[in-house]
Amino acid sequence: MRRWNGWGDEQIQLALVPEAKQFLREVLGEAKTGPNADFNTAVARLSASRLGDTKLWTTNPAQRIRYSLGQSLPDWLQLRYGQIAQTPDAVAFPESREEVRAVLQRAAQLGCVVIPYGGGTSVAGHVNVQASSRPVITLVMQRMMQLQSLDKEAQLATFGAGVLGPDLEAQLRAHGFMLGHFPQSFEYSSLGGWVVTRSSGQQSLGYGRIEAMFAGGHLETPTGTLDIRAFPASAAGTDLRELVLGSEGRIGVLTDVTVRVQRLPEKESFIAVCFSDWESGRQALRQMAQQQMPLSMLRLSNATETATSLKLAGHVQQVAWLERYLRWRGCAEQKCMAIIGASGSALQVRQALQQAKAVWRLHGGVGLGTLLGKKWQHGRFRNVYLRNTLWDMGYAIDTVETATDWPGITPMMQAVEQAARAALAEDGETVHTYTHLSHVYTQGASVYTTFVYRLSGDYQTDLRRWQRLKRAASESITAFGGTISHQHGVGLDHAPYLHTEKGEAGLDAIRSIYRHFDPQDMMNPGKCVAGKGV
Ligand SMILES: Cc1cc2nc3c(=O)[nH]c(=O)nc-3n(C[C@H](O)[C@H](O)[C@H](O)COP(=O)(O)OP(=O)(O)OC[C@H]3O[C@@H](n4cnc5c(N)ncnc54)[C@H](O)[C@@H]3O)c2cc1C
Numbered sequence: 001m002r003r004w005n006g007w008g009d010e011q012i013q014l015a016l017v018p019e020a021k022q023f024l025r026e027v028l029g030e031a032k033t034g035p036n037a038d039f040n041t042a043v044a045r046l047s048a049s050r051l052g053d054t055k056l057w058t059t060n061p062a063q064r065i066r067y068s069l070g071q072s073l074p075d076w077l078q079l080r081y082g083q084i085a086q087t088p089d090a091v092a093f094p095e096s097r098e099e100v101r102a103v104l105q106r107a108a109q110l111g112c113v114v115i116p117y118g119g120g121t122s123v124a125g126h127v128n129v130q131a132s133s134r135p136v137i138t139l140v141m142q143r144m145m146q147l148q149s150l151d152k153e154a155q156l157a158t159f160g161a162g163v164l165g166p167d168l169e170a171q172l173r174a175h176g177f178m179l180g181h182f183p184q185s186f187e188y189s190s191l192g193g194w195v196v197t198r199s200s201g202q203q204s205l206g207y208g209r210i211e212a213m214f215a216g217g218h219l220e221t222p223t224g225t226l227d228i229r230a231f232p233a234s235a236a237g238t239d240l241r242e243l244v245l246g247s248e249g250r251i252g253v254l255t256d257v258t259v260r261v262q263r264l265p266e267k268e269s270f271i272a273v274c275f276s277d278w279e280s281g282r283q284a285l286r287q288m289a290q291q292q293m294p295l296s297m298l299r300l301s302n303a304t305e306t307a308t309s310l311k312l313a314g315h316v317q318q319v320a321w322l323e324r325y326l327r328w329r330g331c332a333e334q335k336c337m338a339i340i341g342a343s344g345s346a347l348q349v350r351q352a353l354q355q356a357k358a359v360w361r362l363h364g365g366v367g368l369g370t371l372l373g374k375k376w377q378h379g380r381f382r383n384v385y386l387r388n389t390l391w392d393m394g395y396a397i398d399t400v401e402t403a404t405d406w407p408g409i410t411p412m413m414q415a416v417e418q419a420a421r422a423a424l425a426e427d428g429e430t431v432h433t434y435t436h437l438s439h440v441y442t443q444g445a446s447v448y449t450t451f452v453y454r455l456s457g458d459y460q461t462d463l464r465r466w467q468r469l470k471r472a473a474s475e476s477i478t479a480f481g482g483t484i485s486h487q488h489g490v491g492l493d494h495a496p497y498l499h500t501e502k503g504e505a506g507l508d509a510i511r512s513i514y515r516h517f518d519p520q521d522m523m524n525p526g527k528c529v530a531g532k533g534v
Helices: 018-028 038-044 061-066 073-081 097-110 165-172 191-197 277-291 305-314 316-328 344-363 370-379 383-393 406-425 459-479 499-517
Strands: 088-092 113-117 134-138 149-153 156-160 215-220 224-228 253-260 265-276 297-301 338-345 393-407 432-437 444-454
Touching: 018 305, 018 383, 018 444, 038 061, 061 088, 061 297, 073 383, 073 393, 073 432, 073 459, 088 097, 097 113, 097 134, 097 253, 097 297, 113 253, 149 165, 156 165, 191 253, 191 444, 265 277, 265 344, 265 370, 277 316, 277 338, 277 344, 277 406, 297 305, 305 316, 305 338, 338 344, 338 370, 383 393, 393 406, 393 459, 406 432, 406 444, 444 459
Parallel strands: 088 134, 113 134
Antiparallel strands: 149 156, 156 253, 215 224, 215 253, 265 338, 297 338, 297 432, 393 444, 432 444
């Protein structure tokens, strides 16, 4: 069963070894156990729905709570403190395009707001209900998850947009195919959610971002249906896929998605490489990206992230041995770990890794083989459960992410980390910050920074602290010329910063697209572009 106020399956617990707990205490100070509100109490406190039950939706209080929020830190604060500000009045679980259309039509007649909901893994407030005089219906896509067609020759697959990552890959694997989109939220995020938030998977270097995979689809909008046909390429005017990518539920409901799929690779390999410092690692990754090596992934942790990961990994003896070995090879306190992935035939993988090796050696990298790479692969979706473990220990964890050009990466990283630390300094609280590059391009890379800090035990204090920290980090991102989001999208939390990259004319153009499809401003209002579509 999915946990109602945290990450993932209730049965999965990620325990930390005593040495890891001690490390956190030393860095952040002793903390009190984080609050953990009771589900039944939250249900009992729920105010009455403004809608009645119909065959299109339910007003069941438990469902209204379960589908009220996403996974951002302020969402967690609401859920864990039991301070849920707003819930939908009703939740719909359509099973077909026709049912989606029926919900939209009835919602329009009743003057309701509709919030499409994929997997609810948004970390930017995309699915949150805002106070409104209009009743709110959350439309959950998870029953629309079938593989509808697979053209093996054209390598195109069409799915119900609500399919979640593991189910999507399992349905393709049964036919010898894969998509290759692996965001860290893979277990619970949906295909439709990936498309409309412009998501990026961990192996985007090899398989592409979701933009490259999204070939076409079917959208139900308040003003009618929009079918986007899949072509290998087209010069026929404006590409309608661009209206859907990043639309964040504002123009309608994506019901079916056609994606470009791949044959399952013969081999998939991940290896770890250690650099003596950040600059050597950054230059090596830049060179590999700019030489367009056939790799599936390049990821580089800074020195603090490397040290933190080794401390939290457990396996104290093996890590001590590894650190002695790395010190002997010239990688000491400032060492930075990279993970390099390659997929394809055994020959392609060998050749790609050989090309990468020539570059990492040039920058003094120490190859550590596949063992650590396999550990990373094994833990790539399980590490998210650390959020639950840290919360229980009394620590909050949050992230921001951006992308910028190669020369701007290091100043950006330093500015964001420094801004976050300074944001809570006035409260005398330490923010443990660390960063990695996870998606690399010819021009630049994504910069992904994590913050860990103590919870206060008081909802309002924690909310204010998060607001201060988020604002400081976001302002640093925009001041240093980064995009406000490389992969998490805009939602509510990033909307105030969007004008810095789109400009007023750009925002007006986006609003007019919303207005075209949604003249009553009923689709997820307030998200992505602040201000009314109408
Ligand atoms: C622990 C964690 C790790 C993450 N890692 C990554 C990562 O590696 N890469 C990455 O890109 N993101 C990541 N994310 C963010 C999140 O998973 C992505 O934004 C994801 O694409 C959201 O998909 P979802 O199905 O959960 O969408 P939801 O959260 O349900 O919705 C997001 C937005 O999409 C809209 N929407 C959803 N489905 C539809 C539909 N069918 N039609 C119209 N609108 C729809 C919603 O209205 C909302 O505006 C992570 C999140 C968490 C919590």
